[in-house]
Amino acid sequence: MTGNNPHERYFSAGFCVLVILATFVLIYVVGDLNGRQSERRQQESSIHIETAKEQARRTCVGMNLITTIKCVSEIVQASEDHKLDEQDLVAQQRAAWGTMLGSGVAFLALLATIIGLYYVRETLRATLRAVEDTSEATKAMHAANEIAKEASRPWLKMFTPQDVSLLSVTVETIGKRWGGVHFKVEIKNFGNGPAIGPHLDAVFFDKRNGFNRIEVQKRLRHFVETTGFGAAPVYPGDTALLGENTIFIRNIQENPILEINDMGLMIGVWYGEVGSERWFHITSVYFLKIDENRNISDSHRIPITVENVQYMTEAT
Incomplete structure (x- = not known):
């Protein structure tokens, strides 16, 4: 039977370990890339805030009060719009990474399922062969019993x-x-x-x-x-x-x-x-x-x- 072959047992164990390691590596890589992207976005957001402040100092200084308020409001609004765009982009990237991670895990699960179905099929085949062998052995035993029965009977x-x-x-x-x-x-x-x-x-x-x-x-x-x-x-x-x-x-x-x-x-x-x-x-x-x-x-x-x-x- 399939389970009695040491090479197949070693291959099955190695494949399972490989699938587990590949899953952890995929999760680690996706998490690492996502973390780096988040860190970069935070740095860009801080830089953008400082840039907006510097732009407000250069542009809005020297104007009257109403013009200054309007200038600062426009710069702040532009900064907020850019921040929202960055947040949307980050959310989209996270969704993309999550989808890719799920697809990778699903692919590995599909491979594991295919391998499992293969071994289940081989096990069923081995079981069928064992049943056929048992049936043939039973027929041979009945035939042997009949031969022994006829050999021990009287013949006049x-x-x-x-x-x-x-x-x-x-x-x-x-x-x-x-x-x-x-x-x-x-x-x-x-x-x-x-x-x-x-x-x-x-x-x-x-x-x-x-x-x-x-x-x-x-x-x-x-x-x-x-x-x-x-x-x-x-x-x-x-x-x-x-x-x-x-x-x-x-x-x-x-x-x-x-x-x-x-x-x-x-x-x-x-x-x-x-x-x-x-x-x-x-x-x-x-x-x-x-x-x-x-x-x-x-x-x-x-x-x-x-x-x-x-x-x-x-x-x-």
Whole structure:
């Protein structure tokens, strides 16, 4: 900042001292000149009085009384007129000197004001730079906090099962044949924080309707609504099996989802982190090939893995 520069501080102090000295010098010079002019006027006035007396002696002596009185009166009147003229001149000179003194002081004050405004401007600029630096430092601190936050969060990877099979069961109470896909999912935490409450969910979708982000978001909402406590925490570097699961298809004999060669299966895992309302999820998508007997002949995962972050307060 401007105040931290020693050269500028010395210059400011020197300029202030110079302005004060210049003001005193100007006042002294004007006062000295005015005093000398007053002294000279007083001397001239005394000389003029003596001259008037001498003139009256030379001019008015030897005249009769009336003429003498008139002569002396004229000389006195002329002396008074000259004295008044001198007084007017002195007053005008004093006014001129006062105006000049005021102008000089005003000029010095103007210089001081200009210098002061310059330093005020530099101070404001330095303050603005400091505010900008603080703002940038705050942004950098927030960015560093976000980086540290992401570095300390859990990161789960889902290992897709190889033994996905189609089950055909009969529910006696309903009397309908159901189809189910049996699978198991293994997860591993590659992050630096424990994964809290991991739980598994899955849903079928019709490949004929395509697969897009909107479909993913619809399924994610379903995952959020079914969020529970899940399994035990998975710590960094640990692997956990979320158990064997079966997802059923109602009315397997008539369900149109099995009328195509490929059936879509979306498997997702939700998990949270310690001390935060954030919940993360990873999702994998499979296409299951169905044969003419409606058995799974093959399964393969398509190269789509989705990870999303959502706050539980947004999901409720």
